[in-house]
Amino acid sequence: MKKVLIIGILAMIIGTQSEAQGFPKPGCSTGVGDWMLKKKDTLGDRGVGDNYHMWENGTVLKVKFMAGGSKALRAKVMECAKEWEKYANIKFSFLPDNSPATELRIKLGKGLGHNSAVGTEARFRKQNEQTINFDTLFFADADYYIASLKKKGINPPYNLTQLITEMKADPNHWNEKELKRVVTHELGHALGLLHEQSFPGVVKWNKSDSVYNYYRETQGWDRDKVDFNVFEISNQFYTNGTKYDPKSIMHYSIAPWQTTDGYSLKDNYELSDGDKKLIAAFYPKGKTESDLAVAKVDVTNVGNLKVVNDMVRKGIVITPSFDVKTNSKIGEVYFVARLADEDGYYLKADGDYYNWGGTLATYRKAILMPNKKISYNKAGQKNLELFIPFDQLPKMGNSKIIVAFAVYMDDVKNKQMNKLMYFSTTTPLSVPSK
Ligand SMILES: [Zn+2]
Incomplete structure (x- = not known):
């Protein structure tokens, strides 16, 4: 481009x-x-x-x-x-x-x-x-x-x-x-x-x-x-x-x-x-929060996105590390890991499971309380894991995958759904071939 x-x-x-x-x-x-x-x-x-x-x-x-x-x-x-x-x-x-x-x-x-x-x-x-x-x-x-x-x-x-x-x-x-x-x-x-x-x-x-x-x-x-x-x-x-x-x-x-x-x-x-x-x-002066504020999550202090092939559990374990801060409104938040091929094209999902909008993915939903800060996978704590079994992967040969990590939010009150709050990708990684 x-x-x-x-x-x-x-x-x-x-x-x-x-x-x-x-x-x-x-x-x-x-x-x-x-x-x-x-x-x-x-x-x-x-x-x-x-x-x-x-x-x-x-x-x-x-x-x-x-x-x-x-x-x-x-x-x-x-x-x-x-x-x-x-x-x-x-x-x-x-x-x-x-x-x-x-x-x-x-x-x-x-x-x-x-x-x-x-x-x-x-x-x-x-x-x-x-x-x-x-x-x-x-x-x-x-x-x-x-x-x-x-x-x-x-x-x-x-x-x-x-x-x-x-x-x-x-x-x-x-x-x-x-x-x-x-x-x-x-x-x-x-x-x-x-x-x-x-x-x-x-x-x-x-x-x-x-x-x-x-x-x-x-x-x-x-x-x-x-x-x-x-x-x-x-x-x-x-x-x-x-x-x-x-x-x-x-x-x-x-x-x-x-x-x-x-x-x-x-x-x-x-x-x-x-x-x-x-x-x-x-951004009003002399006020804490704008009258126009909507539910929102700030994703900060993002560490490495850890991706491990777990041969015992037969799947890919993804542990993102980050802080999430909410404002005074409440939102429904999704932590999503999608898989793409090494050229950056999302892999298609086969069935109803491991499917995020038709792409092969794994996700967790969280309802976050207002005015809270939560740390995920920080300071030795393990509190968010995303898992996808190897058998969900298409035939890959020797090609590699990219993991795209995203945080989405549904602002149910305002009927504004699927708002992308954060996005990052890994470099191409090897997975066991079929
Ligand atoms: Zn412009």
């Missing part, structure tokens, strides 16, 4: 050869539910705020930069974080690059687009992986670099190499307006906000080939990704009683030809009043 995205962006730059257009803009490619194994395993609900992945009110988020990004550029990112702090009871605490454990990790790089994990979904990523990508090529002041090329007597069309060479020779000329727009938007995702254009019943997308082609050519997205990033309509629940806000920093720009009724929208560059109100409602 990364490869496709890189090609998409290169095509965009090379395709944009008129100087008037300058650098093109990549769209925000934030995927909701994160991209995991090859069967999409969230319900794909979208909306203005993902209630189930909000950080706890008052959290001080530990943030660091991955390798790359000048001091000057990093300072600009940190400025944008302050903008959200004005309205939300949440802090971004920027730590040194070598900090071992952080919630958010920002990569200022090239070729990965602009995107962010949504709220606590950042916990699904390993500490050596970034949770936010910014493509710095699209922060460059295009007018400035094109002017300097012209001064040297070089006429358009310009190619990517020329522009990168100019940037290297004379760095730190940024399009401040665009930079601020993109960074504020992605940090909005990091706080749990979703795309405003997914507000139900507002944008009547023209789901024609021309729109799919447009996103394929400009972003390198396949049809599934366009459906997911652009056309997805949120469940009414996630609007949290708000009105549609066309001025939101979380809204995509829309061209008239992309809608059936000619509706269009230009990019927004500032936090709207609606953005300020919504983030203040999710």
